[in-house]
Amino acid sequence: RGSLARFGQQTPIVVDGDGIVRKGNGTVAAANAGGASSKCRQIANGFVYEGRKRVAHAVHSKKLEALDELVESLQGQPLLVAYSFAEDLRHMQLRKIPTLTGLGRTKARALLASWNRGAVPVLAIHPASAGEGLNLQAGGHHIAWYGLPWDAGMYKQTNGRLARSGQTHTVVVHHILARHTIERRVAQALAAKKSSEESLFRALSGGRQS
Secondary structure (H helix, E strand, O other): OEEEEOOOOOOOEEEOOOOEEEEOOEEEEOOOHHHHHHHHHHHHHOEEEEOOOOEEEEOOOHHHHHHHHHHHHOOOOOEEEEOOOHHHHHHHHOOOOOEOOOOOHHHHHHHHHHHHOOOOOEEEEOHHHOOOOOOOOOOOOEEEEOOOOOOHHHHHHHHOOOOOOOOOOOOEEEEEEEOOOOHHHHHHHHHHHHHHHHHHHHHHHHHHHO
8 A cells, every 4th residue: 555645747857867866947966876866765755955964955745745644544543654864754753753763762762662552643763773673563553654765675674663473463564655756666676676585485485395
């Protein structure tokens, strides 16, 4: 299940072969293809960083609006939201969404306990902090990706904070994606990686059984 955000037609996004990202009549330079990819993901999420000081320029608010709609549609069911960039988190904090990022050990433990009691309706988490020892399955079974990562392992591990032993519901993964952006390619890459891993697992399982 996924929620879709859409750019207005007045802000087309173009990436040149030299790694230059152009938004409408504006231009944002990227050092290489990897940098261009990152900037395209930023634009899809509603902003773009510029310069060494990483000044964030607003592009749109569709992702945040789609997140609001998803939260409303869940009718009080807790939602874990995975984000990629600091600016993503800043946008979410405008909605008073709490996060584990930057908390001391005592406050983090208290927030985790509240989540696992079902007392936190929405919790933001960065995939880099969603390690194997983080137990969130008691607090909910919905997770939303506020933009997808290229790293399939990180994607799987973060979803696994809910889809693990002790979870009593089917985990539902939501993708909040911007149409006609690089996010389509990221989603396709993740799906291809999953399909490849499943094929390998089936082949190995068949080999053991024969």
